[in-house]
Amino acid sequence: MLKSEQVVHNIAVLIENGTLQSHTKLPSLRAYAQQTGFSVVTIFSAYQRLEALGLVYAKEKSGFFVAAQASMAKQTDVQAVEVTSKVQVNSRVFQYLKALTQYTHASLGSAFPDPDVLGNSRLMNTIARNAKYRKSYYSGDAMPPGNATLRQFIAHKYTLQGIPTQADDIVITSGALDALNLSLQVLTTPGDYILLQSTVFYGAWQLAEKFGLKVITFPSDHEINLDAFEAALKKYPIKVCWLMLNSHNPIGFTVSQTVKAKIAQLLATYQVYLVEDDVYQELYFGLEKPLPVQYYDQDQWVLHCSSFSKVLGAGARIGWVRAGQFSDKIQHQQLMSSLSVNPMLQYALAEFTATLHYEKHLRQIRSQLAKRKQSFYQNIKAILPESCHIFYYSSGYFLWIELPKHIDSTALYETLLMHDIVITPSILFQKHTAKQSHFRVNCSYEWNDRYSQIFEFISKIIKEWNSVS
Template structure:
């Protein structure tokens, strides 16, 4: 657990135990820095997390106080902990939403990708130009699955740096993470099998389940408590599950990262029931703090897992290069890829192998993490300033998404349509679920610079939320 998470957990325990009473002022940032021995940034992260979770509130020019309703924090309802949703039909809805956010004139709060200006495009294209001059015709024909050895070796070294042993022979290069995830799911299931997904989850999981004719059990996840492992245990005990498709680091859309303890519990649970873990880990490089979180597969001794990653979120989206550390399933994944996309772009593989052989990637990652952390903090402050007080902003210390809970009366899909008329996109909660539990939620991308345009978009968002919550006051409110 990172230091800011430890401090946040300590303060939550103190509030629960009554050390800090409702309405009581907490130590200031500087006082907490002195008392805890942690840095000012670490303490600030802890307070932001606690405020985003509803435990504390900030008062301008005054400080932080225990929130009046801290004891009534939202937790998953028992009856909604899991749902056997069976067949999934999401493609058309998701396609319509994604089509609307590709317009460059729209403020891209609904985008899934980070600000493209953060990519070291010139460095990577120089590597691409260099390999284009050197590549031979024979090399163009010699890159069938699993892909370029130098690139697989570079990825294996990055696993080793994170304390995870993966052989280059276990790695298959793919056309982005979505292909690796689809191939992984296809390698371990057949039509009609049951798989576990999170609720809410990355919409690509819903599309893959639909495409492969699988049945899905959704297990409730929460921005603060993460996936409901007790509910997952019930599912594994009562249903013949073939695989779990999960995001354990910087989960999309909620943002949480599972603690080491929960990753160990998850791994043990899956090993016990011989269930395959398909781990979607595309945001793992975009952590805040000093230590990269390990994937859950690191805690699975039998390695009954397929770990999927990508350079699309951390480097250049357009290159569409991903991979799967497929372990025991590597041969099956290679065969499936051979029958579908055949191979991944050879020049792109060579360019990335060349780029990763330098120190440029780690230098870039240090820069993008710092920038995303700063922008996320600015966005969080802007949203706290302008959105109605009854809107909950869930802050997570990684990635570039914020998960927003609206008042129950506000339909996020309707809000999405209204905001598009004002050239602002958001990603409504219905994109990430097959049920109706997240009608009043949406995800916002905060990776872009925060200027007057973004603040005006948030102000418009606030105005429309108020109008949808209180339609009878629309004329009086807009005067």
């Protein structure tokens, strides 16, 4: 990463997590250059970049200031905890996922990064070699908890992050969704309460529906509102929380370490389990991988779930849960459902991840996604009317777009479908009764004329609808 990009990232994180408040003056170019050891030119170019991203503004002869972060302002309404006793979201998700396979311009709606970014010929060669030359597979790998070498690698990655982990703590699953599924299955019984962020990956709503859980949501649109979180834990007999705190899908934010530490403390105080969905953990743009809540968890209240599918593609959908004390129970559930995860793919991943190529691959995709996300952001910002707000966070590959007041994102989604274009409307991530004014776009692709045309079209619709409302 270039030095100026490091500065951009560091300041962006401080703005995103609220350490740098709206209208705070940034350090002078000279002061920041001295502090970091970088040149004044590097700092100036970083400040200009932050300005282009809409995160800071320049005042003549006064320097650079943090732009108003109105929509990121912390919500403090602790009453806004909501209960939905009967969740029905699966059919809606089904229709949307079908649309992704049937419509021509579906990449904006996809949940996966551009396959061209993730494609790795060495991985493919490893898979091919395993398929061609390996005569047999150890039968134990066709049984839970999965391939021992792969589990050792995953355990080692946790340990490197300061989370001491043994291979036996890990259960290999068919992707993160399977890991999340199994975790909820062992932690809950129908009718239990689950606490979710008010905007959350639709998988959480689907599984709440599947397991007959009562859903409580708390406001958490651009950080975690700890007051509301604690109020919910106090008020309801919550069995389990499902939280996404790194590179949140769909919004994109990463929660500060202080907040994560506090969450771990509250879980222990209220004796509530956390299913931590950390599927985008490797897609950070800064220098260090953000820690999960798991890091702060002293008493095993957290089951941490992740997978390779967002970094190696849907073709390598293998995930895991750091199950700890629940490892046996999860394996029992696996025996009654998928039984095992494809052993051939597990061998190939165990082999590939043991080489330096895996870390190199991760570095490359981070750098490519960072560039593409910025390019999308700038292009979309230039095209959409100013009344739209685009939330940019420095990780992952989603942009979350807020429409003007009177425009409904479900209506926009349906209109665009008629023109063969798929976006992801907020109704998939929120209670259906919530006001639907956002949509998510996948910005992992190379910006091109086709995207310009699509966003010009979206802009035209928004302006037309705005003028009649």
